[in-house]
Amino acid sequence: MPGRGVRAVTPFEIFFDLVFVFTLTRIVAFMGKPPDPVAMGRGLLLLMLLWFAWSGYLWLGNQTRVDRPPVRLLVLAAMAGFFVAALVMPNAWADAPGLDGPLLLALAYVLLRAVHLALYYWAGEPMLRVRIRRFAVASVLAWLPLLAGAVLGGGAQTWLWALAFLIEIGGQRGVVQSRLGGWPVRSPEYFAERHGLVLIIALGESFLAAGVGVGTMVTKVPVLAGAVIGFILIACLWSIHFDRVGPLAEQALLRATGERRDRVAADAYSLGHLPLIAGVLYTALGFEDVLALISAADTSGGEPLEWPGVVALYGGTALYLLGTLLVRYLSGRGARRSHLVIAVVPLLLLPVGRALPALVAIGVLATYLVGVVLLPFARGGQRPASAPTDR
Known part of the structure; x- marks a missing residue:
């Protein structure tokens, strides 16, 4: 056996x-x-x-x-x-x-x-x-x-x-x-590590595939700028989960015992990580659409995204942020009202993203995520991920 x-x-x-x-x-x-x-x-x-x-x-x-x-x-x-x-x-x-x-x-x-x-x-x-x-x-x-x-x-x-x-x-x-x-759950450490690894791979490979799709057009300055902004966006998504939510969920899984541990694993990981992956894929889809519009345009910023593209980009990011909120909640760490506000702001910005040139639209979203990442520092500092706090 x-x-x-x-x-x-x-x-x-x-x-x-x-x-x-x-x-x-x-x-x-x-x-x-x-x-x-x-x-x-x-x-x-x-x-x-x-x-x-x-x-x-x-x-x-x-x-x-x-x-x-x-x-x-x-x-x-x-x-x-x-x-x-x-x-x-x-x-x-x-x-x-x-x-x-x-x-x-x-x-x-x-x-x-x-x-x-x-x-x-x-x-x-x-x-x-x-x-x-x-x-x-x-x-x-x-x-x-x-x-x-x-x-x-x-x-x-x-x-x-x-x-x-x-x-x-x-x-x-x-x-x-x-x-x-x-x-x-036989090994909670293994369980948390495996989910974290697949999310990291998904973040990297999905955006890499989207960026490679522009081919030689990446040498155009606007396309290169859009690619760099997309990199900043993915780095922010990574940080929001792995610097804040991931350590909290892992800590909750390690501290739980018996059937409570089994339920945290099934809920916060098997179920809660699905919207995270879905958010990554939709955001990557919107990012690919941004690069395609910029590379095909005569103007520097590209044509505005159509509704499916802006929903993928902004809605995918919102889905990812809501996924982090779901992981927190299902881990038993709770969630504040401010967390929900942060997650839904990209949805409120959908009309703005639809009206702006594609390069500016992804720039606005990336700027917002940079602000989300820096928010804990503005509140007076941040502990390392190895010693998480409930923010």
């Missing part, structure tokens, strides 16, 4: 997470250039399904080492599923030459879930295996609308895939967590 105890994330798991984040960057590509409102909604649905699949492997890694044979071979097969899903992502709702894209994506998801359930069952003790058997029923039921939607396509695919996600999350939270006590 696999061993227990505190441990660190292994290089193999970082490799796994890199493949997963590559899949996320392909969701940004799927949502379009320029962004399309329907594709943005479908992209969120794809993210929720794939996040749910990845989260299952994190819980598996919390239960047993996944970098040792024979587990590693099966996890490699799951990585191949993520990779195939990434490759076909732009055709997730489209007909294309060759094999059917939606069906390939659905089959890749089924592979991910089937391998996870089999390995988690093997690694678990008798009580955990009971929970996995109950949860497996919901998972298998979710595959039916997933495969049916892939065959039907269009609007039916959207609704059926949304139903598949609801069945999966219902089995997770309604059956396992509410009735059976949830999944056990």
Whole structure:
């Protein structure tokens, strides 16, 4: 039987997470250039399904080492599923030459879930295996609308895939967590570290992919200025979470015991980090749109963003800030009214961002985030992340 105890994330798991984040960057590509409102909604649905699949492997890694044979071979097969899903992502709702894209994506998801359930069952003790058997029923039921939607396509695919996600999350939270006590956390240090790493990778890779999209046009001064402003923006997003919220959540997880620890892990991490990742992807999508407009324009600042682009940029940032608020709340650290005001200000600035040239619009947003980062210093200093306070 696999061993227990505190441990660190292994290089193999970082490799796994890199493949997963590559899949996320392909969701940004799927949502379009320029962004399309329907594709943005479908992209969120794809993210929720794939996040749910990845989260299952994190819980598996919390239960047993996944970098040792024979587990590693099966996890490699799951990585191949993520990779195939990434490759076909732009055709997730489209007909294309060759094999059917939606069906390939659905089959890749089924592979991910089937391998996870089999390995988690093997690694678990008798009580955990009971929970996995109950949860497996919901998972298998979710595959039916997933495969049916892939065959039907269009609007039916959207609704059926949304139903598949609801069945999966219902089995997770309604059956396992509410009735059976949830999944056990073996190593809270590992759990917090793995989530932090995947968020860092997502922040870096998503914005890198968006910046690379401008190609040789980055040598234009306005495009280069927009890229640097985007870098400042991502650095601020990183700081807001990892200097303030992340240490608080990790501290809460480490201090909790028993079922309280399991619930903090499931709520603040498995659930609470989803809007953080979604905010990163939407902000990266808006950033990509900004660079595209600047590179194509004769004027230095570029044309104003259309509503989908400005919603992605400003709304994605607001979603990320609300995600940090959710992580605080679900960790049991609470949230002040000022935190909520800070999170919704980008939404209030949407009309401003829509009216300004693209370069100025991202500049306004980055300036606001710099102010948010510097706010604790204006209040009289800031302790290092290793000794967090409740701000």
